[in-house]
Structures are given as structure tokens and as C-alpha cells.
Amino acid sequence: MQPRFLIIGAGVVGSALADELTALGYTEVTVLDRGPLAPGHTPMTGGSSSHAPGLVFQTNPSRTMAEFAHYTATKLRSLNTADNLCFNTVGGLEVATTPERLADLHRKAGWAQVEGIEAAVVDVDECVRLHPLIDRDIVLGGLHTPADGLAGAPAAIGMQMRRAIDRGAMFFGGQHVIEINQRAGAVTGVRTTERTFEADVVVSCAGFWGAELGNLVGLRVPLVPMGHQYAKTTALPVLRDHRDQARGHADARLPILRHQDADLYYRQHGEAMGIGYYGHRPMPVDMATLEELTAAQPMPSMLPFTDTDFAPAWTESMRLLPALAEVGVVEGFNGIFSFTPDGGPMMGEHPALSGFWVAEAVWVTHSAGVARTMARWITDGTPDLDLHGCDLARFTTPQLSADYVGDTSAQAFVEVYDIIHPRDQRSVQRGLATSPFHARHVDAGAVFHAGREWERPAWFESNAGMVDSDVTYPHDGWAGRNWSPIVPAEALATRRRVGLYDMTSLMRIEVTGADATNFLDRMLTRTVRRPIGTVIYALLLDESGGVRSDVTVARLGENTFQLGINGPMDIDWLQRHRADADVTITDITAATCCVGVWGPLARDLVAPLCSIDLYDTTLGYYRAARAIIGGIPVTMMRISYVGELGWEIYADAAHGELLWDTLADAGEPLGAVWAGRGALDVLRLEKGYRAWGTDVDAEMSPEEAGLSFAVGKKHDFLGRHALEARVVRSRLHTLVARDPQAIVVGGEPVTATGQVVGFVTSAAFSALVGRTICYARLAPHLSVGDTVAVEYFGELLDFAITEPVLVDPEGARVKGLIGVNN
Numbered sequence: 001m002q003p004r005f006l007i008i009g010a011g012v013v014g015s016a017l018a019d020e021l022t023a024l025g026y027t028e029v030t031v032l033d034r035g036p037l038a039p040g041h042t043p044m045t046g047g048s049s050s051h052a053p054g055l056v057f058q059t060n061p062s063r064t065m066a067e068f069a070h071y072t073a074t075k076l077r078s079l080n081t082a083d084n085l086c087f088n089t090v091g092g093l094e095v096a097t098t099p100e101r102l103a104d105l106h107r108k109a110g111w112a113q114v115e116g117i118e119a120a121v122v123d124v125d126e127c128v129r130l131h132p133l134i135d136r137d138i139v140l141g142g143l144h145t146p147a148d149g150l151a152g153a154p155a156a157i158g159m160q161m162r163r164a165i166d167r168g169a170m171f172f173g174g175q176h177v178i179e180i181n182q183r184a185g186a187v188t189g190v191r192t193t194e195r196t197f198e199a200d201v202v203v204s205c206a207g208f209w210g211a212e213l214g215n216l217v218g219l220r221v222p223l224v225p226m227g228h229q230y231a232k233t234t235a236l237p238v239l240r241d242h243r244d245q246a247r248g249h250a251d252a253r254l255p256i257l258r259h260q261d262a263d264l265y266y267r268q269h270g271e272a273m274g275i276g277y278y279g280h281r282p283m284p285v286d287m288a289t290l291e292e293l294t295a296a297q298p299m300p301s302m303l304p305f306t307d308t309d310f311a312p313a314w315t316e317s318m319r320l321l322p323a324l325a326e327v328g329v330v331e332g333f334n335g336i337f338s339f340t341p342d343g344g345p346m347m348g349e350h351p352a353l354s355g356f357w358v359a360e361a362v363w364v365t366h367s368a369g370v371a372r373t374m375a376r377w378i379t380d381g382t383p384d385l386d387l388h389g390c391d392l393a394r395f396t397t398p399q400l401s402a403d404y405v406g407d408t409s410a411q412a413f414v415e416v417y418d419i420i421h422p423r424d425q426r427s428v429q430r431g432l433a434t435s436p437f438h439a440r441h442v443d444a445g446a447v448f449h450a451g452r453e454w455e456r457p458a459w460f461e462s463n464a465g466m467v468d469s470d471v472t473y474p475h476d477g478w479a480g481r482n483w484s485p486i487v488p489a490e491a492l493a494t495r496r497r498v499g500l501y502d503m504t505s506l507m508r509i510e511v512t513g514a515d516a517t518n519f520l521d522r523m524l525t526r527t528v529r530r531p532i533g534t535v536i537y538a539l540l541l542d543e544s545g546g547v548r549s550d551v552t553v554a555r556l557g558e559n560t561f562q563l564g565i566n567g568p569m570d571i572d573w574l575q576r577h578r579a580d581a582d583v584t585i586t587d588i589t590a591a592t593c594c595v596g597v598w599g600p601l602a603r604d605l606v607a608p609l610c611s612i613d614l615y616d617t618t619l620g621y622y623r624a625a626r627a628i629i630g631g632i633p634v635t636m637m638r639i640s641y642v643g644e645l646g647w648e649i650y651a652d653a654a655h656g657e658l659l660w661d662t663l664a665d666a667g668e669p670l671g672a673v674w675a676g677r678g679a680l681d682v683l684r685l686e687k688g689y690r691a692w693g694t695d696v697d698a699e700m701s702p703e704e705a706g707l708s709f710a711v712g713k714k715h716d717f718l719g720r721h722a723l724e725a726r727v728v729r730s731r732l733h734t735l736v737a738r739d740p741q742a743i744v745v746g747g748e749p750v751t752a753t754g755q756v757v758g759f760v761t762s763a764a765f766s767a768l769v770g771r772t773i774c775y776a777r778l779a780p781h782l783s784v785g786d787t788v789a790v791e792y793f794g795e796l797l798d799f800a801i802t803e804p805v806l807v808d809p810e811g812a813r814v815k816g817l818i819g820v821n822n
Helices: 012-023 063-078 099-115 123-129 153-166 209-216 236-243 287-293 307-320 322-326 364-380 403-415 438-443 462-467 486-496 518-521 568-576 603-607 653-670 679-686 720-725
Strands: 005-007 029-032 092-096 121-122 141-145 149-151 171-174 177-183 184-192 196-198 201-204 224-233 256-259 266-268 274-277 331-338 346-349 356-359 447-450 456-459 499-502 507-510 534-539 548-556 560-564 584-587 591-596 626-628 632-639 646-652 673-675 730-735 749-752 755-766 769-779 789-790 796-803
Touching: 005 184, 005 331, 005 626, 012 029, 012 153, 029 153, 029 356, 063 149, 063 364, 092 099, 092 123, 099 141, 099 749, 121 123, 121 209, 123 141, 123 591, 149 364, 153 171, 153 364, 184 201, 201 209, 201 364, 201 456, 209 287, 209 331, 209 356, 224 307, 224 364, 224 403, 236 568, 266 307, 274 287, 307 322, 307 331, 307 584, 331 403, 346 364, 356 364, 438 447, 438 456, 438 789, 456 462, 456 673, 456 679, 462 673, 486 499, 486 673, 486 679, 486 755, 499 653, 499 679, 507 518, 518 560, 534 568, 534 720, 548 568, 548 626, 548 632, 568 584, 568 679, 584 653, 591 603, 603 646, 626 653, 632 653, 646 653, 679 755, 679 769, 769 789, 769 796
Parallel strands: 005 029, 005 201, 029 171, 092 256, 201 356, 499 673
Antiparallel strands: 092 141, 121 141, 177 184, 184 196, 224 274, 224 331, 256 266, 266 274, 346 356, 447 456, 499 591, 507 560, 507 584, 534 548, 548 560, 591 646, 626 632, 632 646, 730 769, 730 796, 749 755, 749 789, 755 769, 789 796
16 A cells, blocks of 8 residues: 655645655645645745745755756756746856956866766856846856756746646645644644644655744754845846746746855846845744734745845945846845755654654755655655755754754855855854863864864864974965864874874764664674674665765673764664664763874873783774773773774763873873874875765765775675665775875866866875875776876866875784884
8 A cells, every 4th residue: 555645835845746756656645735725826825935036056065956956957947838937947157256256166167067067167258148237347257057047936836736636646725734643653644724634654845834843743953944135126128138938937038147246146037137135134033923024925935125134235236237227126025945054955754753754944946856855765765865964863962952053044044155165164153062172272272173063173283383394285275274284294293103183073872782782783784793892893874785874883891882973863873773672872972082092102102001901912903992091991992093003092071181181291202292183184085094974975885985895795784785786886086196286175076088087075185195185986987097187276187096095005003013103
């Protein structure tokens, strides 16, 4: 029997999901909306879809978001009919009025190459040819994307509704959901003010009402309804020659125009121009007062227009488009739509209520793509794309607080059109979580970067004296942003002597219970049935064989395991698969702390302090043991993320400051260096260690990620059988720059014989190698010894594909088989 699906929200996402589900053959689909859904009329239910300007720009730093947008454009274009324009391929033009923006357009052109989107940086003449209203004197160039365009949201909703209805779906308007019915931990349907609907799967596609629906089932959906200014001008005579023959919301011939230096975008509405503005103050909406605020507006997703906020936009618009001086604003509104702490959508299933799913904070740009992935995820159990930047479970509990969600979502609004560097840090909600060593790090001049809610030293200004003045570190204004030459100096000092690293923010859990061994054996790619004190490196795979995460597992007791994980999504994944097993999963991150002590002198630093004899083989490589250091109970793990001899040393947070002081004092005569996450990144790249979520994600198999060694040959686990059917589509390779002055940051396209063959995932300059090294996901036909080019802001830089491990490939250093300065 088919499951019964119920979708809350008939906007651009809900209607698309109904279409996608019924296209897969699921006909028991019901869609509810609180607004009107009159048969034969264009659906304008009053949500964000009803007023959305419909811009679809496909290029995005996230390949997942780019794929969502690409599918949306492709699908809506296919829905066009002679009298129903769902998508108008007018193209997109983003103009630069500053040198910094023009340089950034070259970076975006690189993203487009990686994502297979036609795009080109064009000169001023071409900008004016494409959009004749532009004042050529203030524009330096632009990025043209011919396949971008305007989604006619009402038409697209109506067409997808009709297709779904023709396949058996039912749509009901005027339905305000007030209760999610459930039994035994699973949904059974919903109750509205009018009636009750039964269902096995309920999907919330309610837009900015999504957080309120989440509240009905005790689910925190971290989104903020935010007002965004949009205005239309009176008729512009010059636009009479640029009208599209088609009628409707997408009536235009001129390309979408974005003037991101001033937080503005423009789209044609027949003979009028529409103006969207992100430069005003954030306007979060209190949902308790929504009805009162919008009572006099055409729909409940429109706030009254605020002229004062719009004044700078109008002044700048007349500067860029002088023809606007002839007209005025005929109508305007502050449209409400959703913002999240990191700008990504919220997708996934309730962690404790089976069958309740959300697809929220989704813009028209990505709507059909999100719907397709949701349909496949719900029905197949595995999404078709990597969703670590979209997954509902990606935030920790502190990140779900009202203050955090509100402040970071407001910053996301402010930064919509900003030039964002991969190492840029948020300016709000800092200092939420600090390790017990924080005060010491502040005294040492630590420069902190945020990792989730944690403050983590990126480098220490007190180490400035270690920078070799005879070494020229390659950098420019972009590569040097949020970076310091202290970073490679700290990495080099770790290789030569010993470094102390604050690893407290590394998320860790304790898995206990009578079924802990069986449970972890089923979930991990390597067996944990090993002697107490053993540490292993293993993977968590999904049902399709994709790498969901990589973890370290230490067996500390018969039924006690400590796992180093990548984030809250790992906890969510394990909890979902726990079923009725006698297993308890406890997040112990905040209750504990960790110091990484690594380098050829690590044993000389730690051994005199430790209750275990570290000079013999008691605590060998990939072993763990309880011990005492300076009177402090600790758990020591002989593992290393930098490829050097050493330990991760864990203690209760209450003992953290004393532990750090004890180790730091003992390290001083040895020249121990306090080092930050920047150095850690350099060292892992030298050693061939991957970072999940950056170099590896769920779309990759272990073989593609270069992690086949972490898959047991005789061990059965979740995803094992799917591996046998997977085809290798790419491989992660190590690249080294030919030119010692070449530098890249990450995300750049990689080409061979003039064709795009992949992209850089992470990169850093290594003082030891004397070159920039990086990882790149490349086409499978490339191999060690091949030469490729990395495009950096339009310049081609030669790189060689090398062996995966550049430093100590035999592992002598990490196993402690060599001494100082080797």
C-alpha cells in the first residue's frame, strides 16, 4: 500500500513537491494551504511565493545550491506553454562598480565553470548592450549568465498543481493547521480549523510559517521571517521596446540586473522596473503581531513599505539607471521571507517524530530542485545530493537558541550581496563556547575563528617572532585575508619541535550500553570488536555508499566507546539508527577538553608527566588508555591529525586550565609552540588527511575520497552492498604548485587541456614544501604525474598531481620512529 503524503503549503515548494511525488508514482498526495485555492484561478495564496520577484541565478559557492537552481530553471522552462510563462530565460547580468567586485566576478565565473553553467565576465560595452539602461561611466564590467532568468512563480505553481492533480493529488485551500496528529512516535495526520486529514508522511513547506508549525511538534526550525524591500516604478517609455510577447509575472526581455556593490537588484515588469533592496536595516517579524501588521496589505506576507529605508536605494538606482529619473515608485512593499543562520534551507525529518519532514527557508530560485531532492529522500531514504549545508540537524543546541538564530539570520540578511571570503568570520554571537584554555590563549594573542559556537585559535600573535624574514610567503589581498604568515611558521615549528593544539571543539560522544558493540559494528566501515584500548579510524556511510562522515573510535571499556565526530548530524544519524538497541549516545564535548600534543619532541614533553611509561610500547600507535598527567585524570589517544608523534589528551573541563599550564610549562624548555587551526590545516594537507564537509561529502564513495583503507574487507555495515554498484565519478587528488609564488584558497576550477576537470576543495601554503598544496576533486581519468591548471581570478596556475602524502609517506614520524629535526 502506498504511503499517504500530506504537504502543508501550496506555494512554489509545496506544489513542486506534489508534482515530484506524483511523478514518482505516489498518488496519495494531499496539499493544504491556509490561503485561497480557487479552481481555475492563478494560485496567490498569500505566502512569499505570491510576491516573490522570481530571480533565478544559478551560480553559487555551494554546488548543491547551484544544482537546486539549475534544476529549477530547467524544469520551469519545460513547463512553458504559449499562454503560460513559467520561466523566462532573459539571462542574468551582475555588474561591478568597484575593482574588488570585478575581481569577485572572475571568482564567480570560476564557480560557474565548476557547476557547468555558461557564464563569462564581459566588458562595459557588452554590459550596456545587454542592458541599455545602464550608465556606462560607473560600470567596470559584469558577469553574464545567459541561462538565468525569471520564474513566473504563480504560473509555475499553477502548472505544477495541475500536473499533480491530474495524477491524483488533491489541494485544499483555507486550511489552517492547528495540530499534527501522532501516535507511537509517528505522524498520523493533521487537524485544521476545518477538519482532520490522515497521513503517513507530513511535509512542512509553509515558508516563514514553518517555525510555528515546528513548534506544534516540539521541533526548533531555525528561521527568521524577515522583511525585504521591493518596489515597482511607473511606466518607463524606454522599456516599450523591450517587452516580451508573453504575458504574466515574467514579462521581460532585459536580463536580471544585480548591482551588488549597492545591495540592489532589478528586473523588468513589462514597461516598469522592479527594484529589490538588501541595504536597509534587518526587519525581523514577530509572528505574534503578523496579522495586525499586515491587516491593510494585499496579503499576509507583505509589510507596509518604508520610504525612509528605500531612499538610499532610489538615489543609487538613478545613478546606475539614469532613465529612472523620469519616473517614480508607483508601489512598494516589504515582502516577508525566511532567513536562516547560515543562509541555507532547512531540510530533513524530525529527529523524534517519524514521518514529519520540513522543507523550509527555500527561495523560488531553488524551489523545484529542493522538491526533487525531498521527494527522493523521503521515498528512497537517501537524498540524491550532499545536504550537509541544508540538513535540519546541522545546528547544535546552542545554535538553536532564539538569540543565536535571530542575530545570525540578521547578519545573513545584511551580507546577502557582500563579497564573502571562505575565512570570513561572523561578527555576532561570538564567545558562546570557549575551552578552559581560553584565558591563556587570549594572553598569548590568539586570533580566534569560530567553529560552530566555539572560539578556536587560528594563530597566535605571540609567535610572530618565528616568522622567517628570509622566506617570501605568497599572498595577495584575497589569499591574505584572515590569514597570517604566522600560520606556516607554527606548522613548521610543530614539524621541528612540538606543538600544543586546543582540540576542545572537536565534537565527541560517548556510546555505551549492552548493544554498543553490535550497534557500532553495524554503523561503521570497520569493526570495533577489538581489545579495550584500541582506536580505529572509520567511516559512516549512507544507504547509497556515500561518506556521511569520518570518525575516530576508541574502545575504553567492554561497552564504552568514545567517538570523535564531525558535528550534530552524526549524532542525529546514529540516533535514527539506534532503534531498540540498548545504546546510550551522550554528547560529552562541553564537559571535557582536549589538548593535541604533536611533534618529534612530544614524547619528551609528555612522558615525564605521565603515569604510563611512554618510552616503551605500552601506548602504541592507535591505542588509548586512562592515565594521570600532573595529578590530572586523563584519557590519552595515540592519534594525530598532523602526521607527527603525539597524543590527543582528554580531561574533564574543570581540570582543563591546569592541564594546559602543566603541558605548556613542560614544553617551554623544549621550544614547544602554541599553534592554531591554520597550522593544523597546513599539516593535514601535507600529510594527506582529509576534512569531511570540505574535501569529502556524502556524494563521494570511500574510493573516490581516497579512503578505501578505512573500509573493512570482511566487515558488514550499512552501505556496504551499495559500494559494489557505485561507479567512480571523480577522485580526490593532491596538487602542488609549480610556481612557489602561486597561491589559491579553495573552490577554484581545475582545467586540463582547456577543459574543466574538477575543482579545488582546500588549499594552504606549506613552508616545508615551499609551495601551495591543495586537494582537488578531479575527473577519474587523471592520475599522479599529470599537470593541470587552477584558475585563480582568471589566471591559470600550473599544478602537478602528486602522490597523496607529501610528508613522511612511510609514517615513520607519526609512529615515533625518528627524532628531532628529521
